[in-house]
Amino acid sequence: MSQAQILYRLQQIDLDIDARRSRLSYIERELNDRSAIEAAESKVAEAEGKLSPWQRRSSDLDLQIKGLSDKIRNAEKRLYSGIVKNPKELQDMQEEIASLKRRRAALEDDLLEAMIAVEEHQKAYQEARDNLDAITARRESEWDELRREKARLESELRELEKQREKVIADLDEDALERYTALRDVKSGQPISPLSDGICSVCGVEQSTTVIQQVRRGERLITCTNCGRILVIL
Ligand SMILES: [Zn+2]
Incomplete structure (x- = not known):
C-alpha cells in the first residue's frame, strides 16, 4: 500500500471515530436533559398551588360548621331541658338558635362551592400528575436505550482507536x-x-x-x- 492509500484508510477510521464521538456527545446531552420532566413537574406544582387553598378553605369551613353544630346542639339541649323557665330568656335562646342555623346554612353554601372547586382542581392536579408519570416513564425508557447505545459506541471507539494505532505505525x-x-x-x-x-x-x-x-x-x-x-x- 502507498502512503496515500494508508492515509485514506486512516481517514476512514477517523471519520468513523468522529461520527461516534458526535453521537456520544448528543447522547450525553440527552442523558442530562431533564427539561421535559421539569416542565411537567412545574405543571404539577402549579396545579397543586391552585388546589391547596380550596382544600384549606374547605376544611376550615367544615370545622366552623362543626363548631356551629355543637353550639346549636348544646343550645337546643338547654332549651328543651326545662331548666330555663323565663319566657323572655326562652325566646332569646330560640332566636339565638335560629341565628346560628342561618350562619351555618350560609357556611354550608360556601362549603359546597369550595368542595366543587376542590373536585375541579383535584381533577386538573391528577391529570398533571399522570402526565408527569407518563413523561418520566417515557424519558427513562429513552435513557435506558441511550445508555445501551453509549456503551456500544464506547466499545466501538476503543476498537477504532486500536485500528488507528496500527495504521499509524505504517505511516511516515x-x-x-x-x-x-x-x-x-x-x-x-x-x-x-x-x-x-x-x-x-x-x-x-x-x-x-x-x-x-x-x-x-x-x-x-x-x-x-x-x-x-x-x-x-
Ligand atoms: Zn479536489
Whole structure:
C-alpha cells in the first residue's frame, strides 16, 4: 500500500471515530436533559398551588360548621331541658338558635362551592400528575436505550482507536503530519480518491501528469483545485 492509500484508510477510521464521538456527545446531552420532566413537574406544582387553598378553605369551613353544630346542639339541649323557665330568656335562646342555623346554612353554601372547586382542581392536579408519570416513564425508557447505545459506541471507539494505532505505525512521520494539518482545514476529509481522473471531493479533473504521479504513489500529490491529497484505490 502507498502512503496515500494508508492515509485514506486512516481517514476512514477517523471519520468513523468522529461520527461516534458526535453521537456520544448528543447522547450525553440527552442523558442530562431533564427539561421535559421539569416542565411537567412545574405543571404539577402549579396545579397543586391552585388546589391547596380550596382544600384549606374547605376544611376550615367544615370545622366552623362543626363548631356551629355543637353550639346549636348544646343550645337546643338547654332549651328543651326545662331548666330555663323565663319566657323572655326562652325566646332569646330560640332566636339565638335560629341565628346560628342561618350562619351555618350560609357556611354550608360556601362549603359546597369550595368542595366543587376542590373536585375541579383535584381533577386538573391528577391529570398533571399522570402526565408527569407518563413523561418520566417515557424519558427513562429513552435513557435506558441511550445508555445501551453509549456503551456500544464506547466499545466501538476503543476498537477504532486500536485500528488507528496500527495504521499509524505504517505511516511516515511527514505523511502523518501533512494529514493531520490538512484534516483541520478540509473538514476531516484531507484525502480524496481519484475517480476517472477526477478528484472525487471537489469534482475537478486532474492533468495527466498529476494522475500518473498519483498512480506511481511515490510521494503525496495534491488536487490542483482543492489541495487534498489524491489517492487511487
Ligand atoms: Zn479536489
